[in-house]
Amino acid sequence: MFAWDEGLDDVQLAVATHGDDPLVVVAGAGTGKTRALTARVASLLDRGVSPDRVLLLTFTRRAADEMLTRAARLVGLRGEVRPNGGTFHAVAHRHVAAHAQVLGLPKGFGVLDPAGACDLMDLLRHEHQLTGNQARFPRTPTLVELYSRCINTAKPLRQLVPTDYPWCEPHTETIAGLFRDFTERKRRSSLADFDDLLLYWRALLEHEELGPHLADRFRYVLVDEYQDVNPLQVDIVRRLAPDGRGLTVVGDEAQAIYGFRGSAPRHLRELVDGCPDASTLCLERNFRSRQRILDLANVVRPTEEGAARIRLTSDRGDGPRPTLLRCYDAPSEARAVVDAVLEANVAGVPLRHQAVLVRAGHHSDLIEVELTVRKVPYRKYGGLRFFEAAHVKDFVAAARLLDNPSDEVAWYRVLRLHRSIGPTRARGLIETVQPDMADALVRWPELVAAAPPATRTALSASFGALNEARGLGAPGRRAEAVLAAVRPLLEGRYDDAPARLRDLDRLVGAATTVDDLPAWLAELTLDPPASSGDLAGPPHLDEDYVVVSTIHSAKGLEWPVVHLPHLVDGAVPSDMALSSPEGLEEERRLFYVAVTRARDELHLYAPLRLPHHRHARDDRHSFAPLSRFLDDEVQQTLDVQEEARPRSAVAAAGTARVVVELDALWS
DNA sequence: GGTAACTGGGTTTTT
């Protein structure tokens, strides 16, 4: 037999060998839930369950790949037969693509990432003439965010705006009209944004005949990080496992940190309450952090009625107490963080074993400056990704047109790549092939005829080539032809075109191994791979680098040494979250997630003074209130130090503003 | 009407 149970402790083993009744695993941070879930999948396969009857749902692609690959290896499965799995969105896309016709979508429908959704919203905004002197109408990304929040929280616009976007309230009716059109236009363009994938999947599962059939395909459904599901995903899981048989969910209410996209700690509780025959197993033995870190974590861990009363105990000994350094001001804090990173590095901790975690992206601004000035390589998580690079989007837009000529967002993007065609002309040209765009690519000469004479040669070349590419069979050949069509456009547009085209050559090379081009493009849109090119990376690309990340992006990850700067009220907890008690509770959970990322050392920092405004023109500072989460009880678990003033004037000059006084010359 | 360069303003977290 296979050794999938090797090294599991009793509870993990119980998870792995549990029968078919619904199972809820409450897993504190770092307690080996991935290991338990992997073992459970392996154990199912070992019992003879067919891999295609198992479905594993996660929130990140990394988590899904890791578990499925390990499980398959543990039971010696060959490469081709793997259990089903992936992120909710990726699995949703697979099902929606397979049953597109039922949903009234063409096979080659496109997937809109948030930036694409912004492009479409922008188009509509112009059509609605909501541009120009309009008094403080929300910006396009805000609108897209708001739309998504309505879907994810299942709350009507009129309810959400007053509480979550009060400054948009005067425009509620206008926004409602815009949103109606946005939905309709996605339909007409055969496009689905990320949220639509979940809506469509749920619709399939609710379909009278098809739904039960789809649910029956999976005998075992396993869901990771269940505390992060939104109401849509709750429905999907319920439909996949209507009676709870074969359902396993793993989660921890104390780590629910995605309220803004509809997750809530109560979802886990409601699942337990709704399944009277469910068993609950608790993982409390922590394999990650040293006990002194867990002493802090156990005090920080929220104790509301719902959150399971877990006390994490370490398997790895005491270790040093976490430190709290109260710094003179924010620049001084930045220096202190980098000092500590380098100190640890000298003591033998590689940079890649250290992370700086912040509440909001901009909280690391000064630290990044300091890292750059002192030539410490770092990489910012959630920073520029391959697919956020403009040239890749250009290519993908062109490729999408082949299978879905109704894709207005793709047309808009490709048209604007041409010299002398900006937003206005692009919109106008799209109108010439509307309303029926099904054969718009074949009718490209009409579009060219409507364009200004100076642009016609270039337009003919691009769209003629794209139309030709449509006829090619193999995805690899089509991708090649698309690249050939846009190559001259990119060369004319970007100063660094050669590097960008190298990126795209690699991408096109990868397309030769796929059998469905639109599906491949969609997958890449859902899970943008990090660029290996020299475009997207930060200035230093050495192998060893410090990770700078938001706490959200750090979920599920760990580092031997973790630095948590900016622990002041307003940042942690975020002042944006303070208007409601639930908001504050979520901020505490976020802090809990942050401290439990550390294996050996944890360093907390709080500046004593902050500028009055983020972009202050003057140098006025106010005293910063220490994070309310660092109360007396918490401080008992810490080594607290106070830094009275910047330690060295020379170091201070590193980031200080230098002002040369010239007034004397004119007086 | 397009484009580039500049100005003023601004609520956070992501698949």
Added chain:
DNA sequence: CCCAGTTACC
């Protein structure tokens, strides 16, 4: 830093 609007010039 990023977006949207404005201005000057083609």
